[in-house]
Amino acid sequence: MIPAAFDYVAPTSVEDALAALAQYGDDAKIIAGGQSLLPVLRMRLNAPEWIIDLGKIESLRGIRDDGDAIVVGAMTPHAVVGSDPLVAEHAALIAQAVEHLADAQVRHRGTFGGALAHADPAGDLGAPALALGAEFVIAGSGGSRTVAADDFFVDLFETAIGEDEILTEVRIPKRTGWGATYEKFVRVAHQWPIVAVAATVRVDGGTIAEARIGLTNMGSTPLRARAVEDALAGQPATADAVRAAAEHATDGTNPPSDLNGDADYRRHLATVLTRRAVLAAAGA
Numbered sequence: 001m002i003p004a005a006f007d008y009v010a011p012t013s014v015e016d017a018l019a020a021l022a023q024y025g026d027d028a029k030i031i032a033g034g035q036s037l038l039p040v041l042r043m044r045l046n047a048p049e050w051i052i053d054l055g056k057i058e059s060l061r062g063i064r065d066d067g068d069a070i071v072v073g074a075m076t077p078h079a080v081v082g083s084d085p086l087v088a089e090h091a092a093l094i095a096q097a098v099e100h101l102a103d104a105q106v107r108h109r110g111t112f113g114g115a116l117a118h119a120d121p122a123g124d125l126g127a128p129a130l131a132l133g134a135e136f137v138i139a140g141s142g143g144s145r146t147v148a149a150d151d152f153f154v155d156l157f158e159t160a161i162g163e164d165e166i167l168t169e170v171r172i173p174k175r176t177g178w179g180a181t182y183e184k185f186v187r188v189a190h191q192w193p194i195v196a197v198a199a200t201v202r203v204d205g206g207t208i209a210e211a212r213i214g215l216t217n218m219g220s221t222p223l224r225a226r227a228v229e230d231a232l233a234g235q236p237a238t239a240d241a242v243r244a245a246a247e248h249a250t251d252g253t254n255p256p257s258d259l260n261g262d263a264d265y266r267r268h269l270a271t272v273l274t275r276r277a278v279l280a281a282a283g284a
């Protein structure tokens, strides 16, 4: 299908993009890589009068070292994130997730910030953002604010980004001494995960000191598996201890049922994938 007609503006600064958002209000929609928005427009699930393209704002692209964190610009394409040496060194979990995200074409057009702002509960980046304790920098007319990953995902396709705001960058704290693994279950390679688990684990002298675990497609938003995290803390990094903790993977979840699998199947997957991801991240 062909989208409804719209007008188009491509500002070259965040300030100009915010001004356009303020001017056109409810009639405007931001476009980043267009990989999720364009299908929505083509299906006429949305028909904005104005499209504000962030593609010409250079300051939103790239990855930089900021001391205790790496910072990923919202308009950085997945393919750039996935091959970046800073990401490989300090946020390997993100590199793992991006490696299996969609096909090469989508990875070259789709952006890191666009995927997170879209907040599809089946998206590959939300769970790693939770597990890594990422922070989201959101610009508005009154300046910028920072939102923790735990507070960013609000509901199905809904985030803490206001209608008059733009996600500008994502800060990912460097984690030394942590292992990390992303386990994604799909029927066909490079598709959306049926369920995925992002695990980060810090082992100290054979004991699991801390763990942060994110779940994909186990509810209306990416979720922390807090019951597993609590059950792991202080346990030996052994297969038996991890297996017992992983039994809590479905606590507090509300997985969907669809053609790829029903809710019970997803609960089973979450338990198995959590065990595998934690074991790999702990090096056990």
Ligand SMILES: Cc1cc2nc3c(=O)[nH]c(=O)nc-3n(C[C@H](O)[C@H](O)[C@H](O)COP(=O)(O)OP(=O)(O)OC[C@H]3O[C@@H](n4cnc5c(N)ncnc54)[C@H](O)[C@@H]3O)c2cc1C
Residues within 6 Å of the ligand: 029, 030, 031, 032, 033, 034, 035, 036, 037, 038, 054, 074, 075, 100, 101, 102, 103, 106, 109, 110, 111, 112, 113, 114, 115, 116, 117, 118, 122, 123, 124, 125, 161, 165, 166, 167, 168, 190, 191, 192, 193
């Ligand atoms: C065939 C196909 C397969 C895919 N497979 C996967 C997959 O396996 N795993 C996966 O995770 N994803 C997958 N995707 C989605 C892909 O990751 C998209 O790139 C992503 O969902 C949207 O990113 P985008 O840059 O294209 O954003 P757009 O489509 O341009 O925008 C998406 C939404 O976010 C808003 N938005 C974008 N940027 C900002 C910003 N900076 N601030 C505020 N709001 C913003 C837009 O207004 C829009 O509502 C797939 C997409 C396709 C087409």
